[in-house]
Amino acid sequence: MNDCELNIQNLTKCFEKGTANEKVALDHLNLMVPAGQFVTVLGTNGSGKSTLFNAILGKLRPDEGTILLGGEDITRQKDYKRALNIGCLYQNPLRGTAPDMTIEENLALAYTRKSSRSFFAVNRRDSAYFRELLATLNMGL
C-alpha cells in the first residue's frame, strides 16, 4: 500500500536481548495509516506504545522492520531531520516548550523550524498570525 502516509512493517525491538531481563517491546508490529486519518491508540503500560513512538521519532533504533513516512524510509534517519515532519505532544505540559521564553517566542521557534536559517526573528506579520492563532484557541491567550 503506497498511499499510506505512515507505513510500519515488521517493526521489532528487544531490550537487553540474551539476558534474564530480555523484554520484547515491539514484536513484528505492522501498522498502516492513510493520509489524514486520526487513530487512537490503547494499550497497557509496557504494551509497546512508547517504544513505538520513540521508534517513529528516531529516539531509538529498531532491531528489525521499516518505517515509511510519506513514502520515504525514515527508519534510520536522524531524529532532528525527521522532527521537521513529525509533531509531538506529551502528557507533561512542561515538556516540549521553553518555559523562560514567551508564548510568541515559542511559537516563532516552532514556526521557523523548517527554515534553514540558524536563528529566528519575529516580524510584524508573523506576530499578527500568532495572535490570530492564539485567539482561535479560546483559552485566554
Next chain:
Amino acid sequence: MKTRMGLLSGGQRQAASLLMATIAKPRLLLLDEHTAALDPGAADKVMELTKRITAEQGITTLMVTHDMDYALSIGTRTIMLSAGKVVMDISGEEREQMTSGHLAELFYTARQKKLGQ
C-alpha cells in the same frame, strides 16, 4: 503573547504546545496522553482543539490515551497494543458498535494475559 510559557496553566500550555506542534504543518502528529495531566474541563477543551486543528489541517495523527471514551469518540479508528503487537484494530461500523465498557473489558483481558505470562 508576551507571557512566559512557564507561567501558563497546564491547559493553556498544552493548547499552546498543540499550536507549536502543528504550526509547521507536519506530516504526522504524535500525541502521548497529552490531556492526562489536565483537569477534566481543561482536558475536554484541549481535546476539542485537537480535533479541530487536526481536521482543519488534515494531519495524520496517532493519539495514545487511557480514556476509553476519548478512544472511541475521537478520530475514525482505534487500535490496541499488547506485548508489542496490534491486537485490535477497529474502524467504521465495528467501531461505532463498540462501547467504552466493552473496550475496557478487552483492555483488562489484555493486561491479565500479560500478567499471566
